[in-house]
Amino acid sequence: MEAFFAAMIVAATPLLFAALGELVAERSGVLNLGVEGMMLVGAVCAFIVALSTGSTALGAFAGAAAGVAMAGLFALLALGFSANQAAAGLALTIFGGGLSGLLGASYVGVPLPKAQPLFPASWAEAIPYGKAIFGYDAMVYLAWASAAAIWWFLARARSGLKLRAAGDNAESGHALGLPVLRIRLLAVLFGGAMAGLGGAYLSLAYTPMWGEGMTAGRGWIALALVVFAGWRVGWAAAGAVLFAAVTQLQFYAQGWGWRAPSQFWAAAPYLATILALALLAGRRTAGSAPAALGRIFRPSS
Amino acid sequence: MTADPSPPSSPASAPARSPLFEARGIVKRYGNFTANDHVDLTVLHGERHALLGENGAGKSTFVKMIYGALQPSEGEFFWEGKPLRLSGPAEARRLGIGMAFQHFSIFEGLTALENVALALPPEPLAALEKRVREVSADYGLPVDPSKPVHALSVGERQRVELLRCLLQNPRLLILDEPTSVLTPQEAETLFRALEKLSAEGCAILYISHRLEEVRALCSRATILRRGKVTAEVDPRATTARALAEAMVGAEILDVKRPSGDQPRGEEILQVERLSLPADGPFGVALKEISFALRGGEILGVAGVAGEGQNEFMDALTGERRAPEAGMIRIMGSPAGRLDPTGRRRLGAAFAPEERNGHGAVGEAPLSEALFLTRRHEAGAMGAGGWLSRAWAAAETRRIRARFDVRAAGEDPPARSLSGGNLQKFLMGREIARAPKLLIAAQPGWGVDAGAAAAIQSALRELADQGAAVLVVSQDLDEIFALADRIAVISRGRLSEAYPAAEMTPERVGLLMGAGHSSPEAAA
Numbered sequence: 136m137e138a139f140f141a142a143m144i145v146a147a148t149p150l151l152f153a154a155l156g157e158l159v160a161e162r163s164g165v166l167n168l169g170v171e172g173m174m175l176v177g178a179v180c181a182f183i184v185a186l187s188t189g190s191t192a193l194g195a196f197a198g199a200a201a202g203v204a205m206a207g208l209f210a211l212l213a214l215g216f217s218a219n220q221a222a223a224g225l226a227l228t229i230f231g232g233g234l235s236g237l238l239g240a241s242y243v244g245v246p247l248p249k250a251q252p253l254f255p256a257s258w259a260e261a262i263p264y265g266k267a268i269f270g271y272d273a274m275v276y277l278a279w280a281s282a283a284a285i286w287w288f289l290a291r292a293r294s295g296l297k298l299r300a301a302g303d304n305a306e307s308g309h310a311l312g313l314p315v316l317r318i319r320l321l322a323v324l325f326g327g328a329m330a331g332l333g334g335a336y337l338s339l340a341y342t343p344m345w346g347e348g349m350t351a352g353r354g355w356i357a358l359a360l361v362v363f364a365g366w367r368v369g370w371a372a373a374g375a376v377l378f379a380a381v382t383q384l385q386f387y388a389q390g391w392g393w394r395a396p397s398q399f400w401a402a403a404p405y406l407a408t409i410l411a412l413a414l415l416a417g418r419r420t421a422g423s424a425p426a427a428l429g430r431i432f433r434p435s436s
Numbered sequence: 437m438t439a440d441p442s443p444p445s446s447p448a449s450a451p452a453r454s455p456l457f458e459a460r461g462i463v464k465r466y467g468n469f470t471a472n473d474h475v476d477l478t479v480l481h482g483e484r485h486a487l488l489g490e491n492g493a494g495k496s497t498f499v500k501m502i503y504g505a506l507q508p509s510e511g512e513f514f515w516e517g518k519p520l521r522l523s524g525p526a527e528a529r530r531l532g533i534g535m536a537f538q539h540f541s542i543f544e545g546l547t548a549l550e551n552v553a554l555a556l557p558p559e560p561l562a563a564l565e566k567r568v569r570e571v572s573a574d575y576g577l578p579v580d581p582s583k584p585v586h587a588l589s590v591g592e593r594q595r596v597e598l599l600r601c602l603l604q605n606p607r608l609l610i611l612d613e614p615t616s617v618l619t620p621q622e623a624e625t626l627f628r629a630l631e632k633l634s635a636e637g638c639a640i641l642y643i644s645h646r647l648e649e650v651r652a653l654c655s656r657a658t659i660l661r662r663g664k665v666t667a668e669v670d671p672r673a674t675t676a677r678a679l680a681e682a683m684v685g686a687e688i689l690d691v692k693r694p695s696g697d698q699p700r701g702e703e704i705l706q707v708e709r710l711s712l713p714a715d716g717p718f719g720v721a722l723k724e725i726s727f728a729l730r731g732g733e734i735l736g737v738a739g740v741a742g743e744g745q746n747e748f749m750d751a752l753t754g755e756r757r758a759p760e761a762g763m764i765r766i767m768g769s770p771a772g773r774l775d776p777t778g779r780r781r782l783g784a785a786f787a788p789e790e791r792n793g794h795g796a797v798g799e800a801p802l803s804e805a806l807f808l809t810r811r812h813e814a815g816a817m818g819a820g821g822w823l824s825r826a827w828a829a830a831e832t833r834r835i836r837a838r839f840d841v842r843a844a845g846e847d848p849p850a851r852s853l854s855g856g857n858l859q860k861f862l863m864g865r866e867i868a869r870a871p872k873l874l875i876a877a878q879p880g881w882g883v884d885a886g887a888a889a890a891i892q893s894a895l896r897e898l899a900d901q902g903a904a905v906l907v908v909s910q911d912l913d914e915i916f917a918l919a920d921r922i923a924v925i926s927r928g929r930l931s932e933a934y935p936a937a938e939m940t941p942e943r944v945g946l947l948m949g950a951g952h953s954s955p956e957a958a959a
Contacts, residue, residue: 296554297554303544307543308554310503310537312504312505
């Protein structure tokens, strides 16, 4: 059970990064469908940097930076040129898939030392279930710490209030003197950094290697989680854990004597997420979508 | 109907009657269109000054420049005699210029308190909440600061907007059409607060198309027409009619009212025990609505937002179906289960409140807007079932000529028309069909006096030709100007319809507020 819990937390981490980043971008009113592309580019850049420098931390940083660069491209199109956000996001995903494949072509199958746990092993052994608390690498703790920080930022900080205002009604925000486009730019870039970190976690820690398309749709799941969570941080984290738990279930279920076709296990995380989305969407999320989400805003002069 | 014009007291704090704010020769151009053409305006300390003008006269453009949201192309502003250059709204607020916008510039997803906090310098929310409660009690503007704005009524939303301005200790408060969606009682509350504010030395620049209000509240009025100042008058010394004519630059025709009882036609719309459950957490359930509408009469349904008005409209238009077909009958045919198109085929026509996005598609040209509601008409469909653009172009020209729809170009997109002109076009679109039944929501909302009178005359004319007309509106002036019978919708119930002659705004207001267990309660 301890192993299952730990595996679940690890599997949830890339989703958590990506979903949190997208959540912040969407709360500012920008729908960026390019999460998958940003994750892939983040993953491959993180892998290359970690392999050549030998530093996981530098790798993670490179992943975040690559995500920011990708998000900057999206922002140029969607905010700078007021392009349709859905189209720009989809283009980003396709571009990211191709670019990451190109950059990583000579790295496929090269092994990388796995990211080490942050805390000494003696801590994990000192208490019962210690591994489930102290057994993870630094990025896992970073993911959960940023969840708490983002919650605080959105709910309590004045700058978070401004961000939500930009996502609720850009015209009113502009009339009040809020720098709506700058707020959205920062939110999109932050979303890029988080997606990049999510990708980096995959190639540095989850399966420490690079493979083309290795995100396997996690960017899309992160997008769905944001909706399913009603744009709230706590629910997004819960959704990431749920998806990860069902993903990990297939590896443990057989040991527990549960029998089902492998296709069922492959589909189960998606089914569970869709089910949760369908059950929760009607009641909880009604009215909580940022009102200006996906709407193009051009400030008048 | 409005506040007693109490003489403005001269506050000790401000220099008596010296100019607080001055605009000299303000010009604002958009391309080769001049929205403001050398506008001069002076606001004195503590003065209540009205800015009047038709839709598209340039009022909103002008006040946005005062607030720093737009920059003038030419001309200068002065603040207490010193030249004023505003980099943006934040600077205007620092100086003490507050503005409450026409379409509330508030954030529906945030709480009332958060809305207020956004416009103020940083301050702990708990301390701010205390101040909000104090100011709201002080000025008689009750609001629950912790409620999300989407759960507030229109009147409450406006109070939020006003509180936000008041907390900035403004020295000049700009109000853009503040009462257009308020009940008489709410408007009264607003005027009390404004009078108190100006007595304390704050100057008020009040934009409204409700001339009676301007006459009751303001001591000076500047009138704009097509971007130019045409007059500066004392509104108390002139009649509302003279003011309206100065705005429009032409005489305004009276809406012909039928004299007393005139013969009514047959029943065209019958609604019987219509009930509908609420649609979502903020919807209102309709409860056992029954009424009948005859040809030749106009029924006015008064009611503020959030009392079931929208649901009532949706049920009548067919955007939501009734549980049973027989609950709604149009020309005798059961229509409760029909969609809007089906109901149109029975002879009904609908004009929704929201013009862009509901009545018309903003990006699409006017001629295409015709097809939205009239594609089944003879002529609309040409050979082989293709939509006839020639028909649409000709019909668009006819409507524009008949209803004086002013817009640039032969077939402009709906979005480019001013609110009043788009409304004239959309009402024209429905009226030109010569429907048996016309159901219109807020036909005069945000429309200037001239256009409102034109729309009202057209509705009257339609009724005189034998059609039944139902007008749902929050604007009591409009209801009283039009309706033969008046009913009030409140908490999803429709009151009995009383002859207009027996109704007063106060009685309607009571019916609105109290719910209506019995007509005596409101009499």
